[in-house]
Amino acid sequence: MDEEVTENLGMVMVFTVVTSALEWLAxxxxxxxxxxxxxxxxxxxxxxxxxxxxxEGTRVTVETFMAWKAKFDQEMSSVRTEQDRSAEKNQKLSGRQLFQTDQTLNQSDLSFLGDGEGEVAVDESLFQDLDDLDLEDELDDEDLED
Structure with missing residues (x-):
């Protein structure tokens, strides 16, 4: 701006100075x-x-992969052994396993009921009045509902 003013001293310079200021600002x-x-x-x-x-991650080489795999396998085996231990503690034996391991289960249930001869006493008087019961009506009603 100073150069423009000194060059145009003595002339009408407002337009020239404003134009050069606008050019500089632009x-x-x-x-x-x-x-x-x-x-x-x-x-x-x-x-x-x-x-x-x-x-991107890290580059994998055979050596780094094998080192990682050995560490991973060791961690997984320790986790598996812990899970196996907890599963063994919580596992119940099946009926067959109980029967095979406990020889007292070989005895018949009938021996616990009475005289030990294997016969069970049944009171037949309980079954004599079956004609008085209306079982056929109940069966017919159940058939209709289905």
Missing amino acids: GHMEQLATAAQEQQQLQLKEKEEAERKKF
Whole structure:
């Protein structure tokens, strides 16, 4: 601006000074805009590079894989043994296993009921009045409901 004023001393210079000021301002704003745009592009590239590195991981070689696998197998075997121990504690024997392991279960249930000869006494008087019961009516009603 000072150069423009000294060059135009003695003439009508308002228009010339304002024009040169506008040109300088436009150029300066253009430089600021390009710098801001470059900064934004640089930040975007850095962000993309960080995302790419996040998914890149480490290179796997045979040696690193074998070391990892040995460690992993050791961890899994310790977990399996703990699970097996807890399962053995919580596992109930099946009927067959109980029968095979406990020889007292071989005795007949009838021996516990009475005289030990294997016969069970049945009171037949309980079954003599079956004609008085209306079982046929109940069976017919159940058939209708189905």
